[in-house]
Amino acid sequence: MARITMREAISQALWEEMERDERVFIMGEEVGVWGGTYAVTKGFYDHFGEKRVRDTPISEAVIVGSAIGAALTGLRPVAELMTINFAFVAMDHIVNEAAKLHYMFGGQFRLPLVIRAPGGGGRQLAATHSQTPDVIFAHFPGLKVVSPGTPADAKGMLKSAIRSDDPILFIENATLYQLRGEVPDGEYTTPLGKSRVHRPGRDVTIVTYSKMVDLSTKAAEQLSKDGIEAEIIDLRSLRPLDMEPVIESFKKTNRAVLVEEGWLSYGVGAEVAARIYEQALDYVDAPIKRVAQKEVPLPYNRNLEQMALPQVEDIVKAVKEVL
Amino acid sequence: MAKVVSMPKLGFDMAEGTLVRWVISEDEPVEKGAVLAEIETDKATIEVESSFSGVVRRHMIEEGTTIPVGEAIAIIGEKEEQIDFESLVGSEKAGEEEKVDLGKGEAVKEATPEQAGPEKPEVVGVEAVAEAGQLPEGVRASPLAHRMAEERGINLLKVSGSGPRGRIIKADIEAYQEAKPAVVEGLPMGMPVMVSEPQLDRQIPLSRLRATIGRRMTASTQNVPHIFVTHVYDMAAVMELRKQINAMLPEGEKTSVNDYIVKAVALALREHPSLNASLDEKEGEILQHGQINVGVAVATDNGLLTVVSHDCDRKPLRLISAELKLMAGRVRQGKVRPEDIEGSTFTVSNLGMFGVEHFTAIINPPEAAILAVGAVREVAVVVEGEIKPGLRMSTTLSVDHRVSDGADGAQFLQTLAKYLEEPLRLMI
Numbered sequence: 223m224a225r226i227t228m229r230e231a232i233s234q235a236l237w238e239e240m241e242r243d244e245r246v247f248i249m250g251e252e253v254g255v256w257g258g259t260y261a262v263t264k265g266f267y268d269h270f271g272e273k274r275v276r277d278t279p280i281s282e283a284v285i286v287g288s289a290i291g292a293a294l295t296g297l298r299p300v301a302e303l304m305t306i307n308f309a310f311v312a313m314d315h316i317v318n319e320a321a322k323l324h325y326m327f328g329g330q331f332r333l334p335l336v337i338r339a340p341g342g343g344g345r346q347l348a349a350t351h352s353q354t355p356d357v358i359f360a361h362f363p364g365l366k367v368v369s370p371g372t373p374a375d376a377k378g379m380l381k382s383a384i385r386s387d388d389p390i391l392f393i394e395n396a397t398l399y400q401l402r403g404e405v406p407d408g409e410y411t412t413p414l415g416k417s418r419v420h421r422p423g424r425d426v427t428i429v430t431y432s433k434m435v436d437l438s439t440k441a442a443e444q445l446s447k448d449g450i451e452a453e454i455i456d457l458r459s460l461r462p463l464d465m466e467p468v469i470e471s472f473k474k475t476n477r478a479v480l481v482e483e484g485w486l487s488y489g490v491g492a493e494v495a496a497r498i499y500e501q502a503l504d505y506v507d508a509p510i511k512r513v514a515q516k517e518v519p520l521p522y523n524r525n526l527e528q529m530a531l532p533q534v535e536d537i538v539k540a541v542k543e544v545l
Numbered sequence: 546m547a548k549v550v551s552m553p554k555l556g557f558d559m560a561e562g563t564l565v566r567w568v569i570s571e572d573e574p575v576e577k578g579a580v581l582a583e584i585e586t587d588k589a590t591i592e593v594e595s596s597f598s599g600v601v602r603r604h605m606i607e608e609g610t611t612i613p614v615g616e617a618i619a620i621i622g623e624k625e626e627q628i629d630f631e632s633l634v635g636s637e638k639a640g641e642e643e644k645v646d647l648g649k650g651e652a653v654k655e656a657t658p659e660q661a662g663p664e665k666p667e668v669v670g671v672e673a674v675a676e677a678g679q680l681p682e683g684v685r686a687s688p689l690a691h692r693m694a695e696e697r698g699i700n701l702l703k704v705s706g707s708g709p710r711g712r713i714i715k716a717d718i719e720a721y722q723e724a725k726p727a728v729v730e731g732l733p734m735g736m737p738v739m740v741s742e743p744q745l746d747r748q749i750p751l752s753r754l755r756a757t758i759g760r761r762m763t764a765s766t767q768n769v770p771h772i773f774v775t776h777v778y779d780m781a782a783v784m785e786l787r788k789q790i791n792a793m794l795p796e797g798e799k800t801s802v803n804d805y806i807v808k809a810v811a812l813a814l815r816e817h818p819s820l821n822a823s824l825d826e827k828e829g830e831i832l833q834h835g836q837i838n839v840g841v842a843v844a845t846d847n848g849l850l851t852v853v854s855h856d857c858d859r860k861p862l863r864l865i866s867a868e869l870k871l872m873a874g875r876v877r878q879g880k881v882r883p884e885d886i887e888g889s890t891f892t893v894s895n896l897g898m899f900g901v902e903h904f905t906a907i908i909n910p911p912e913a914a915i916l917a918v919g920a921v922r923e924v925a926v927v928v929e930g931e932i933k934p935g936l937r938m939s940t941t942l943s944v945d946h947r948v949s950d951g952a953d954g955a956q957f958l959q960t961l962a963k964y965l966e967e968p969l970r971l972m973i
């Protein structure tokens with residue numbers, strides 16, 4: 223097992239899949255000569271050449287639209303958006319075309335498309351460049367929306383995404399690129415659409431994904447000092463949403479805290495809570511609590527930004543409130 | 546034209562009322578003066594008469610609802626009349642608001658914290674009760690606790706909850722054991738075991754009457770310095786007189802011992818106006834009442850109410866007796882009228898019928914005194930060196946020391962002796 227960053231893990235996944243299948247290619251702003259805004263594709267241009275590592279105009283509509291076209295004709299594009307905040311200008315391509323073409327043409331086409339997009343706040347990029355709009359995309363049937371919380375998952379899930387014949391939005395939390403973690407040696411893939419137990423526990427179930435897996439783990443370590451053992455479920459995929467490990471855990475703990483970086487209203491926590499109440503009402507021993515971003519456009523000011531984002535202390539507090 | 550019936554003000558200090566029962570349903574005809582609904586105030590349940598004739602077109606509130614005085618409770622109109630209920634009630638309300646505005650100066654003055662304060666717990670209480678009624682099986686328990694209780698055959702009403710707001714949670718069900726009789730440990734083997742079913746704790750929401758009694762009596766004990774003066778009376782003459790009088794009266798009109806005491810008290814108060822008085826702290830004066838209105842405490846299942854015989858010193862005994870009987874009956878049926886329970890200047894509380902020998906009573910503000918009356922008992926008395934059977938009754942007067950003194954009380958009790966021990970004085 224090697225201990226590498228999530229940036230390296232994603233880079234490895236792309237490299238391995240491009241080596242494995244020559245239909246796989248990368249396109250996006252600055253992914254080629256520059257090596258990627260977050261240096262994920264550094265060295266790719268020299269190794270794979272300009273045909274498979276394509277720099278694009280600054281137009282997300284072009285990036286996603288032409289990637290869709292390429293996918294329809296049998297290639298396996300990995301389109302990179304510089305941030306998920308720019309996905310809004312490609313919204314029609316993402317939700318009306320990528321998510322629906324297979325369906326609209328009666329299954330005649332598959333769409334083996336991966337859209338990679340970094341998201342999340344906490345880097346003082348101000349309100350328009352710091353959003354976590356994951357649920358917006360997860361709302362549309364036809365699109366798979368996944369977001370890893372560890373380097374190992376990032377690598378395995380991206381490899382699965384590239385091999386999948388479905389359109390997939392692969393959301394990377396930009397603050398996680400530096401996160402280090404154990405990654406299995408050699409070739410492996412991680413199934414998409416499967417939640418997993420990230421940390422076993424007995425007293426409360428924390429359901430979360432992406433960056434909040436890391437914060438929840440830190441919260442669980444603090445809670446452990448008080449004798450509280452939190453079980454953390456990493457959803458990994460928002461659509462499809464795999465509730466099985468969540469329900470199984472909840473039946474054991476009877477209490478849940480749902481943590482996400484995005485805003486509270488209509489969020490992942492709201493969906494998970496509703497499903498717990500639907501599927502495990504008889505196991506509810508306390509009202510379920512949600513931890514999420516304060517409902518404001520994220521401030522630029524560092525202190526205010528941190529206040530608006532969920533913190534480890536917020537998770538600890540919420541857990542204590544449901545116990 | 547359609548008319549609005551509002552929550553009536555049934556007493557000077559009534560701020561809100563609870564509609565207990567609709568007597569006339571929607572779409573039923575009603576005559577002016579007929580009983581429309583029953584309303585519970587702080588003091589009693591009172592019948593509300595319709596001020597209009599017509600058809601009850603709509604109940605504006607449901608049974609059990611508490612609303613402020615003056616708000617709409619029903620709309621009475623013609624059978625087929627088109628009524629815009631919203632605007633009708635709205636216009637009434639607007640009128641109300643205007644009235645409030647006109648009286649602003651006074652309203653502000655009245656809203657002192659002491660007056661506003663005690664009302665709050667009552668409102669919370671009402672809400673809490675309503676909420677408890679809506680909870681599944683009437684208890685606050687988590688869904689998991691509900692299921693576990695069902696599986697284990699545990700009555701959730703017996704389990705106390707340790708969760709937020711007393712919610713019964715999993716841990717409470719797990720910790721719950723059927724209540725076994727508490728027996729001291731270390732007893733020898735073979736002791737008989739208690740077999741009767743355990744009695745359950747019951748949570749009974751405070752009725753408005755209970756809450757009012759509690760509030761007033763707490764205020765009295767805290768604010769009124771009580772002095773207690775006890776006097777024992779020879780009741781032989783009253784008992785003999787009563788026997789003779791009752792022999793002449795038809796069934797249902799017979800007099801009670803208490804009637805004689807009430808009349809005697811009223812006459813004695815004439816001679817001791819200092820005890821037929823109220824302290825007005827604001828003005829720094831004592832108000833000696835011209836009227837002598839003797840209140841008589843009546844026990845009901847829900848609490849204590851005082852019915853009032855007005856101008857009692859000027860009424861013949863038989864009239865006092867009949868009045869008290871009628872009003873006490875109304876109290877016990879929950880049909881008391883506001884005038885039955887208002888305006889007392891002195892109270893008599895008699896527990897003699899329960900065999901009580903002696904007790905002390907708490908003054909009912911703003912009155913200055915209250916007389917606690919025990920039972921007439923046959924006792925051995927010493928008369929001129931010889932032990933003889935006698936009839937004695939002990940009374941204890943509680944006096945507000947801010948208004949009067951122990952000596953006044955003692956003299957009043959002496960005067961009372963004049964009337965009780967020579968009861969013909971009650972008749973002349």
